[in-house]
Amino acid sequence: MFVDRPVGIDLGTTNSEIAMLDPSERDLHIYADRFGRRTVPSAVAWDPKGEAFLVGYAARQRRGKTPPPVESIKRKMGQNAKVDVGPHALAPEDVSAKILAELRARMSEHLGKQASEGIEVRVDRAVITVPAYFDAPQVEATRKAGEMAGLDVIGILQEPTAAAIYHTWKSRLGDGNFLVYDLGGGTFDVSILRCLGGEYQVLAIDGDNYLGGDDLDRRFAEKLRGILVARGYALDLDVRGDEEDRQRFGRLVHLAQEIKESLSTSEVVSVSKQDFMQDKSGENVSFEGDIGRADYEKAIGDLVETTITCCERALARSAETSSVDLGQIDHVVLVGGSTRVPMVVRRVTEAICKKSRSEKPLQDEVDTCVALGAAIHAAQLGGLRIGEPERKIMVSFTTPLVSQGSKIRLGVRVEQAPEGAAEIAVLRGMSGAEEVAKAALPDAAGAVVRLDVPLGEEPEHASRVALRSVEREVLAELPFALYRGDVRPRASALSRPSVVAKDLSIEVVRAGRRERRVLIARGAGLPAEVKSRFFTADQSGAVVLRLLQNRMPIKALLLQVPRELPVGTPVDLTLRCDDAMRMEARAVVAGQELWAQVEPPAAPRFDPAGAVEALLEEAEATSKSLWGTSATHYRAEADMLVAGIREVVATDPDKLQALCEKLRLLVDWYRGDPNETLSPPMARFEAELNELRRRVYRASGNLYGMDRSAWEKRLAELEARAMAAYEASDAVAWRRVFNEVQALDETAMQEEFAQMRLDDPAYLERRLRSERYYAQSVERHLVDFVPSSSDVGSLQVAERDKLVVQLQEKVLAPLANLTADTTDAAALRRKLEAINAETSRIDGARERLPSLGLVTERGGA
Incomplete structure (x- = not known):
């Protein structure tokens, strides 16, 4: 006879866990090895001697050896990439499948040792968890990895929801709003959830796929490296380009991890690590000294604050869409081993708990609560399946086997029955024929039969489910147990725990x-x-x-x-x-x-750590912050670059890099370098102020109602206000004075043009240079245009080629024959105006190239 209860699996970045809810619903079984370790490292390696794959602790022990283990593969899930595991090139889902297969095998062995004689415990079905911030390809890759490991993946559950399910079950929490703060080894997620009547609804999510405990360790490892360099060790490391340097830094990371774990329980740690590696000159490196918790927290403080910012964004989104703000949060749940860091607990308590209804965060089974919650949800989705293939009987219980009352209503699905079976019955005890419930087998395959079964006062009732013939002859039967006791709350099967991770x-x-x-x-x-x-x-x-x-x-x-x-x-x-x-x-x-x-x-092949996505987001935000001619000029450049980036992000890394560099420079010019505290940058303010100065000094009379002396005072006053705001890092005052300078410059430009003599040779010379520059700019943009990879690309190329011909014939060729040295200024001006009109028309058509065929939201537009 076999028993099949679905398991819950937390496929983590650093460690993974597997758990199962006991049919009595009193206990959760989680795999633990002979040392009591309940987590399995998410590491896969190749053993060249045994010519076999290693998983878990055996793989992690190959750190520093050749070939090294593959770790943190979760960060690559969903990417079109390969990683080398010894002589094998594996996709991320292949590596994850080996971790899942190892978990499955260990859990099967673990449960088999506890099972009664003659009972085979199968681990065939699973709910696997993913971060709330995972997008479509990452979710699908996780499902595929489970199937490759031989599992029937009956559900994909987001990790914060799993954590909330566990705490609701464990602490018997009622309805309420949860903030789940999940800081794992490689990712950070925050989710706002509402639990109502056992159904979970995700209200908002946020997080960072590239921020976790590993990043805290690397940050402090860099601090340790700096200390050792100051002590004279040769540790100027090239971690990306040199394998030996990478291994040296890896040893520093392991030391940082040990210090982090010690500082979780002590204010000061005395470190004495002798000859734990060699520096680049071959000298043995030792580290001795006291490390205080304050030193560690200073190094990682900005990373922790990033997680708080993510929480604030998620709460703002929740308040906007569901009117659930920080004041309506009932429970704050901490998940992930990195939440043991005291600074994390303190900042979450200060920034979130004290402003919510939760006095302190729930911090129970932080390493395993996700797997435990997944196991509870798996039991709800998959029930309990028992069977005996030799006797051709297999049934599934779709409802819990526990009741607080004197009877229980069972849902039973007969999945396999011996020939002639016409009736299902529940019999009392391990032997005998005391019938307590019966029903005819339904005609429809897979239909669920409802049976009301009386219960006694005992906590456990041995029972049998029997399939009988029309003459009530027992054709096959299977033993099972019913339980009397508390029914803990758990997620309804109607819950919609999955949400869209990105717009x-x-x-x-x-x-x-x-x-x-x-x-x-x-x-x-x-x-x-x-x-x-x-x-x-x-x-x-x-x-x-x-x-x-x-x-x-x-x-x-x-x-x-x-x-x-x-x-x-x-x-x-x-x-x-x-x-x-x-x-x-x-x-x-x-x-x-x-x-x-x-x-x-497919994840963009050439978008490491979401850098392209972040740049596009920054470009969009910059566009919204601009106005006037600045906005017009910026959007004309940025729109074409963004369109090109989208077309080549998965196909052409060289062109992608070139386009991203151009967009980066454009954004930095208009908004400022990300490291600058004020926006727009100082260089752009100075350029705008100098342009205004040139207009003032070119003017022959009053400009905008002021003479040159008044303008000089006004310009000096503007510059002084700007410098004061810049030195004080006053963003509001800085933006105000910049906007004032931009408005004055645009107004002065219009007034300068209105006062200008259109036949002035100096004006005509500037106008001719300007038209040539404009035409060359349009030509360059046409040449650089990136057509769509879809069928519309042929339409775009044909239109682009037509515009190139028109530009040559109607703009560039006529301009080549013009000179400002002429006696007929009016004729030259008319020619320049005609050329400008033609260039503007071609430029407008160029800007519309990426939009060919696109739809609009207004009819007739």
């Missing part, structure tokens, strides 16, 4: 500019469906529905339509997303229909 949006045209329109917002519960109506914006012969996840492209749906199709023709889009973030889209326009399965988007 799903579509690119549209608004007022001639490309914008994102969010279709399914981040934090929305899954499954979800949205229907939207858009309208054609041009007569390019194509309709393009470009779907984005956050700011990155997922898929472009292209419909070929007649060129004469009127602008403003309705385009109906339906987007569906299931609980695994598998998407499908359906579009209807002019009687044509297009349906497409939108596969989980």
Whole structure:
């Protein structure tokens, strides 16, 4: 006979755990080795001697050896990448599958030792957890890894929800709002959840896929390296380019980890580490000295504050969408081994608990509560399956086997039955024929039978489920147990624990500019469906529905339509997303229909640590902060660069780097370097002020109602106010004086033009230089244009080539024949104005190239 109870697995960045809820629901079983260790390192290595893969502690022990273990593979989940494990090149899901297979094997052995003789305990079904911030490809890769490990993945559960489920079960918490703070080895997540009637709803999520305990260790390891360098050791390390340096820094990280763990219980740690590695000159390195908790906290303080900022963003989102702010939080839950760091507990208590209804954070089983919560949810989803293949009987109990009352209502599904079976019955005891409940087998395969079974006062009742013939002959039976006792709260099977990790949006045209329109917002519960109506914006012969996840492209749906199709023709889009973030889209326009399965988007191959995504977000924020001619000039440049980046992010690393560098320089010029405290940067303020000075000194009379002397006083006053604001780091005053200078410059420019003699040779000379620069700029942008990788790319290239020819014939060639040295100034001015009009037309058409076929939100636009 076999017993199959689904397990919960926390597939962690640093460590992983596996657990199962006992059918009595009184205990949670979690795997522990003979040393009592309940976690398994998420490490895989190749043993060259045994020519076999190693997993867990055996793999971790190969640190510093060749070949080294692969760790923190969770950070690569969902990426189109390979990692070397000895002689093997494995995808991230392949590595994770080996960890899951190891967990499965160990749990099966662990439960088998506890089982009665003749009982086979199977570990075939599982709920696997993922960070709340995981996106579609990462979720799908996790599911695939489970299947490769031989598991039937009956659910993917987000880690904060699992932690909330465990604490609700353990502490018998009622309905309420949770803030789950999960600082693991490699990732940080925060989720705001609402529990109502056993159903969990995720209200908001935030976090950082590249911030965890590993980063705290590396940060302090760098401090230790600095101390050792000051003591004369040769430790100027090239961690990226030199394998030996990487191993040296790895030993410093391990030392930092030991110090971190010691400082969790002591204010000061005396460290004496003799000859624990060699420096670059071959000298043995020793470290002796006292390390105080304050030293450690100073080194990691900004990382901890980053997590608090994530919490504040999640709470702001929750307050906006669900009116649940910090004051409505009932429980603050700490998850992950890194929450043992005293500074983390203190900052969470100060910044969150003291302003909420939770006096202090819940901090129980921080390493394993996610796996334990997943086990509780797995039991709810998968019930208990028992069977005996030789006798062709297999049944599943879909309801708990525990009741507080004098009877229990069982849900039973007969999955396999011997020939002739017509009735199911529950019999009392391990032998005999005392029948306590019966029902006819349903005709529909897989239907659930409901049986009301009386219970006595005993805490456990031995029972049997029997399949009988029409003549009530027992054809096969299986033993099981029913229990009398407390029923702990657990998640309802109706819960929607999965949410959208990133906005799903579509690119549209608004007022001639490309914008994102969010279709399914981040934090929305899954499954979800949205229907939207858009309208054609041009007569390019194509309709393009470009779907984005956050700011990155997922898929472009292209419909070929007649060129004469009127602008403003309705385009109906339906987007569906299931609980695994598998998407499908359906579009209807002019009687044509297009349906497409939108596969989980492959992670951009050339976007390390989300750098491209962060740059696009910064570029979008910069655009919103600008106004006037600054905004016009910035958007003209930035829109084309952003469009190009989206097209090459997964195909061309060299072009991607070049485009990102251009966008980085553009953003830094208008907004400032990320390390600067004030925005816009000083260089841009000085450029704007100097441009205003030049206009003042070029003016022959009063400008804007002031003579040159008054202007000099005004300029000096503006510069003094700016310097005072800059030195005081007063962002509000700095922005105010910059806006004042920009407004004065734009007004002075208009007045200067109004006063200018249009036949002045100096004006004509500047105008000719300006037109040549403008034309060359448009030509450069046309040459640099990156066409779409979808079918619309051919339309864009054809239009681009046409514009290049027009620019050469109507702008560049005529400009080459013009000179400011002429006696007919009026004729030259007319020619320049005609050329400017043609250049502007071509430039406008160039800016619309990435928007060909895109839809708009307003009919007839």
